[in-house]
Amino acid sequence: MFDAAEVERIRNDFPLLGHYQEQEAGGRRLAYLDSGATSQKPLSVLEAEQEFYERRNAAVHRGAHQLAVEATEAFEDARAAVAGFVGAGEREIVWAKNATEALNLVAYGFVNASAGLGGPEAERFRIGPGANLVITEMEHHANLVPWQQVAAHTGAELRVIPVTDAGRLDLERAEALVDSATAVLAFTHASNVLGTVNPARRLVDLARAHDAVTVLDACQSVPHFGVDLPALGVDFAAFSGHKMLGPTGIGVLYGRAELLDALPPFLTGGSMITTVDYQQASFMPAPQRFEAGTQPVAQAVGLAAAARYLAETGMDRIAAWEEHLAGRMLAGLQEIPGVRVIGPEEIGQPGDRLATVAFDVEGVHAHDVGQFLDERGIAVRVGHHCAQPLHRRFGVTATTRASAYLHTTEEEIDVLLGTVAEVRGFFLR
Amino acid sequence: MFDAAEVERIRNDFPLLGHYQEQEAGGRRLAYLDSGATSQKPLSVLEAEQEFYERRNAAVHRGAHQLAVEATEAFEDARAAVAGFVGAGEREIVWAKNATEALNLVAYGFVNASAGLGGPEAERFRIGPGANLVITEMEHHANLVPWQQVAAHTGAELRVIPVTDAGRLDLERAEALVDSATAVLAFTHASNVLGTVNPARRLVDLARAHDAVTVLDACQSVPHFGVDLPALGVDFAAFSGHKMLGPTGIGVLYGRAELLDALPPFLTGGSMITTVDYQQASFMPAPQRFEAGTQPVAQAVGLAAAARYLAETGMDRIAAWEEHLAGRMLAGLQEIPGVRVIGPEEIGQPGDRLATVAFDVEGVHAHDVGQFLDERGIAVRVGHHCAQPLHRRFGVTATTRASAYLHTTEEEIDVLLGTVAEVRGFFLR
Amino acid sequence: MSLEQLYQQVILDHARQRHGNTVPISGLPEVPRPPYFGHSHQVNPTCGDEITVEVERREEDGRIVLRWDGQGCSISMASASVLSELAQEAKPDEVAPVMAGFQALMHSRGQGAPDEELLGDAAAFHGVSRYPARIKCALLAWKAFEDALRQASADYPDENGDRSTGAGRNEED
């Protein structure tokens, strides 16, 4: 865990936080409690991108010239760095524009395979009306709507594992829902609303027992605690650069090598075919087969710098600090009259709850809460956080969500708590 | 057109060119003649991205807080700037990761519509075995393979407009190939190999006469001369940021508002639905319906800066300068024994030829030519340039391609010519 | 600008005591629909909040009868309530300038001085125009109202009503 001095040191690495501090009259800080939506970037990430553009920018995997060789090296080194960060092999990492694209890539793999594309090796991705796809009630739209599309294309049934009132997955129901006709079990590693961390290994075991492909939404886990994807045993996983201190415009798909090579291509075009004539094409093995056209090269380099920054800071220490902040936030919010936390109200076991806390303020709409906090320099997210059905399940249309990261201070949490305590007085005046 | 002094001024805006100049012992420059693959970036683009990250970075279209408002403004201002650059309305511009994704977006629109998705308004994108899709022999794989996939999904026939020996489209054959069963006419505005600029208006008229949807690959046109997409009358067009001085990781799809709103969604997830429950979703109008998940926000801001840089320099002046360089390159190459230009050997009318020249050196493989040039500080591209079938049509597997941009000097062209003249002597020694 | 200027007391009051907020009949199959009737359901996609507005043109005099229901932030609810107060029993061509004035105010980026005589309680929303993310909240009900009124007026036999509200085909959904 960090101490206060270390958090201050970390803050100094983030130009935006420093900039805000300077700007604000009276030295008031920006309490950026919206890292769950997108994270701020340390200088080393910005510099890595800049350095790439100023010294090594060229088309990768194509040119014979020296600059192109250096660009290719930077690009593939970035892949190795990000692969290492999640324990994967380099060939198991595919670049995407964001996590959403990464999840769609897998979903469209099923669509394309089911339409007969992809040759014999795509057999295990072919599904039809008898099959089912299982997701959970706490999925982000990015891990929900693509599976609805697969269902619409193939006639497969979409099933939903419910969430308990306490904000955890109902594992008994999960065991009933996953059966021998289950083609996919897609679930989030950590909920961007409830803050719940799901028992990934257990869910993987369940899927494996029925030969279902597992797809992990790792958007909220990889940035916040150490994740070893092969150790979890998932088949596919997706996460985003911008939520883990990296640039916008880049996401990552992890796939077990064996499955990735068998999945039909998604985007098609340059740099992913071996030979092509006017009527047909044959495709390269993974990861290239999924990387059509010019890739987010500078962004890959930036993301690798972000992974390095996180690794050097230490994922375990980051997780411990955030858990500490989560405890403080949960305890404080529950003391405020009229405030209800949506999601686990406390940390059960270490590692089972993020410092991402959504709450409802009785009688005040979340957007009004957010406006009030913003006026005091506290940036939180309000709305359904791209989890509309989950909100419906908890009987609300919107919540206010505060999410911490490694640079969050105890003081910021306290300011949040103090300000939330004033909300009802203001609006119900 | 520029004079030499102006080109020098322009060069100073490009850190990579300056950096190389410093590095090289003896003041030898890098002659970067590979802008057709990817362009170098002026400082203003790098600064725009950096400024965004340091002052305004937040999730767009979502947060209620001040930072999010500023980020959203920066993002939508960027859309307006890029829309203005090609004469389009803001709602007609969709962000993609690259041009390849933009083309796939349209292709998958047809696939999804043909599978019954997208409701009644998607009717005009529904095709089956009777239909045909027409492309040209000079397409980049990005505007070829996606249509093969559409054909594979729908049973439509893929037809190819041939290229003459002189490297121009055979328009008579085009008129025979496009008929009442043509659903799509997809063609490149300018060939990345031959340098040919196609008569877009004429092709659009042909398509319209048969009610076919036109899809323009504008990757090599928008960076090099002024393009007004609505004036051309195309239905869809795609181009890439990285080829027009912008960042990697961003591309653009233009679509006529009416068609864009009718095309079924492609990537699905957050920020593109209006309401969703566990079984179905309804989608926002364009452009949001095609922008699932966190967008390349900083890259959009950077691309807008690139468009501003180009507009301020003046697209007409850039085009005139490049045409001047093209003339010099073509004349010079044709004087070298054993060198054959693949593509139009001269400029026919103003505006019908890019300063992108592919050539074959008799008896020496293109990769060896490229290696030789690289050793002399000349960066060109070698290979099939993602246009394998086109190379086959000209009886070669690979060519050497030199492509100029606004910062290219006459001197660089002359160094290229002088060095190419030495190639055969070295390899056939 | 302070929060008090955004959230004026009159807004908070309207948000709590909502004028015209009642169950819409369009959801009730057993209730017959009046002859000149329109209804519109609008969603604010940023937040998922929604509103339904129903408009009748009274047969005898063409005046507006308005009903609405929805859920949303204080600004959207107060705005619907204020609209209802302003439009209830009004003639369409009396409401038209109010609608235009409110639209203009919302897009004034904090610059416009509200015409209090024209806008009444709606003038209290002037602070909203400084908050781009909240303008949609304030306009949600008005957008639904415009749509519903257009439908209700489509066949109503006075040209005035038609002209002033830009009526089109009666498109019920």
Add this chain to the structure above:
Amino acid sequence: MSLEQLYQQVILDHARQRHGNTVPISGLPEVPRPPYFGHSHQVNPTCGDEITVEVERREEDGRIVLRWDGQGCSISMASASVLSELAQEAKPDEVAPVMAGFQALMHSRGQGAPDEELLGDAAAFHGVSRYPARIKCALLAWKAFEDALRQASADYPDENGDRSTGAGRNEED
């Protein structure tokens, strides 16, 4: 490093005078295939160049008969020619160390000193290892050869051949 060190005269000579370059029988349906036979077609995806290598194990003594055809840069063509010279009529376990040595040389990033005795003319390729983009060129024929030899050796009745070339199932394509 200078271009002359990369493109040594012996490379350019092999690129022009290609040893073992002849029409492969695998494309000719009328020609019967020898009993211990393998062929492999490899594409260099970066450039689209391709090569076909055919290997026979001679029935009487198990020695290698090699044929190849393809198109590519001088490095790939010269490398195929050199390989052909080295492997022709050799025993598989004589070729194995050469293959390993050439692989190692190519991945030495310009650091390795080539074992000229082992590699013969193939030592001339040491400069290639400095050019990551060209390593695939130099290895293209060798990769095809390895694959074809594995096939040819699959059923050949000596364990040596099998062991030294890592033979697997005879997978013709």
